[in-house]
């Protein structure tokens with residue numbers, strides 16, 4: 001049993017250690033995007049003896065963004081890849097997600113991962129740490145990373161790049177290029193709210209370092225603190241902080257000045273001050289805009305989409321990275337099962353992931369406006385109806401499984 005991912009959370013096994021490599025074709029598999037899904041797929045494929053080349057637009061391996069939570073389903077994949085121990089070493093265990101309404105201070109969200117001392121927990125981790133861990137695993141397994149290649153399209157199993165010669169033909173192209181994929185046909189809908197994110201030092205504070213804490217004012221304001229453990233090369237404990245903002249208001253926020261923001265934020269949540277005061281220039285906060293969409297058919301002729309290129313949502317349920325990890329795992333398991341018939345493998349992959357993806361996308365669509373929207377009714381329902389209901393058994397157990405990522409099997 002792996003830490004964080006209990007025995008009842010079963011992923012299909014891959015690969016059987018004593019079986020011959022299941023891939024017999026000679027060409028490389030190309031992966032567009034060295035993010036979470038791309039690096040996980042590259043690691044699993046290379047570990048199975050496949051020849052993998054990953055193309056990314058960055059010149060230097062450099063993760064963007066701040067922290068995220070790897071849920072037990074995602075941790076399970078990391079363990080299967082041999083990267084779980086490193087992730088546990090850098091991340092920090094999250095046992096509870098707790099949110100309060102600023103006015104009145106009453107609880108409006110309280111989800112425990114497990115009973116006290118139980119096996120399940122989320123792992124708060126900085127994107128840079130997760131990226132480094134997955135990159136090391138992929139390179140160790142033998143995957144090749146080609147940087148400075150911005151993918152612009154694909155045709156006949158060849159990839160085209162901005163200002164570079166085409167490459168291919170490849171046996172298969174895995175599109176793991178995220179929410180701005182140039183290969184995915186998805187028509188995603190932009191969400192009204194995004195958030196500003198930053199990474200700061202964990203300060204002197206009474207806040208516990210094993211909880212995700214959020215404060216809301218209706219649904220128009222949301223601010224939070226996520227402990228994320230350490231960054232590569234430094235023992236200092238970090239926090240990811242966020243501040244919800246209408247997607248169109250970033251310029252106004254910059255022009256409003258930091259003093260005004262500090263004052264507004266710490267009025268809503270005095271404990272936020274120790275974190276927010278570390279922000280001394282607007283550029284320290286990165287604006288993340290969210291969109292929502294799902295590809296009905298995440299594969300085509302010679303191309304298969306995983307992660308955000310196949311489905312994207314707001315990070316409200318904290319599932320995006322987990323989804324990318326689960327997709328990568330399911331695809332490699334499907335390739336194993338199909339034994340050289342890549343078209344069939346893509347179908348197996350899509351059908352294995354279909355219901356898990358659809359249900360989580362629907363849940364994210366339903367939950368997001370309760371926490372990030374201009375609605376006055378939804379936060380009222382959240383506070384007066386949904387939260388009290390969430391405390392009545394069996395709802396705590398259901399919500400816990402929802403957050404853990406295995407409300408239904410990740411791979412059917």
Ligand SMILES: Cc1cc2nc3c(=O)[nH]c(=O)nc-3n(C[C@H](O)[C@H](O)[C@H](O)COP(=O)(O)OP(=O)(O)OC[C@H]3O[C@@H](n4cnc5c(N)ncnc54)[C@H](O)[C@@H]3O)c2cc1C
Nearest residue numbers: 033035036037057068069151178307308318319320321322
């Ligand atoms: C602010 C924020 C907070 C989040 N919090 C959580 C959380 O708590 N838990 C969680 O599970 N998920 C969270 N997510 C979502 C999660 O980060 C994504 O769902 C996840 O990273 C998707 O993985 P991916 O591999 O599909 O894409 P990414 O990890 O985004 O990787 C895409 C890669 O493709 C590369 N790329 C892009 N375009 C091109 C191109 N044209 N050519 C070549 N390379 C290209 C990029 O450089 C990048 O390396 C959060 C997201 C955001 C924005």
